[in-house]
Amino acid sequence: MSLEPLASVELVVEPHALLCMAAFTSVFPRSLGETPAPTWLTALLALACDTPVQRDEPTREAIRVLLRKGGYKPTGRGKPSSEYLVRAAGEGALGSINAAVDACNAVSLASGLPISVIDLDRARAPFRIGLAEKETSYVFNASGQTIDIEGLLCLFDADGACANAVKDAQRTKTSPATTRTLSLVWGARGLEERLAHTTRWYRELLERAGARTQAVPTP
Secondary structure (H helix, E strand, C coil): CCCCCCCCCCEEECCCCCEEEEEEEEECCCCHHHCCCCHHHHCCCCCCCCCCCCCCHHHHHHHHHHHHCCCCCCCHHHCCHHHHHHHHHHCCCCCCCCHHHHHHHHHHHHHCCCEEEEEHHHCCCCEEEEECCCCCEEECCCCCCEEECCCCEEEEECCEEEEECCCCCHHHCCCCCCCEEEEEEEEECCCHHHHHHHHHHHHHHHHHCCCEEEEECCC
């Protein structure tokens, strides 16, 4: 079986006083539908796990401050995805989706840093990180529900906003056919060490699951 080449992505990050982030691509040897998440990975979708990084209150607050910087209100149903994962895991509602998403969720749950993962073949270059403009929204699930993302830091592709630290767009989410992904680990100034440890562990999990990863340069 021939392996796909590692995905090369250029990412423009617009200036932001608080943002500190990491990005990388992953290529899986087979489609996610043919790559069941290993049991050692799904075991990490629980609150009480021995992990290299551990969420804490200063991290939670730093992420909220980051998201408020552009005028977005990260509360209620619009809270950071990392906080949603804590609640879902506590309620026993955080189940396995696929190897790419399970690794994303496990690492975000443990570290307290929101993480986005998109299917590179469902998105179109160019890619940039910036604030969503007024009256911007997108569909975030298969039921057609939308989220208002005005003032929120987002990943944009040629067709508009497609991912952020709260909810990613349905149009670029992974599927059973996915073989190439782009992951974004959202961090804030002051969390540089946590960001580096988290990203390294995240890539290690994906590589252990059979993927190959490659860093995407960010400022």
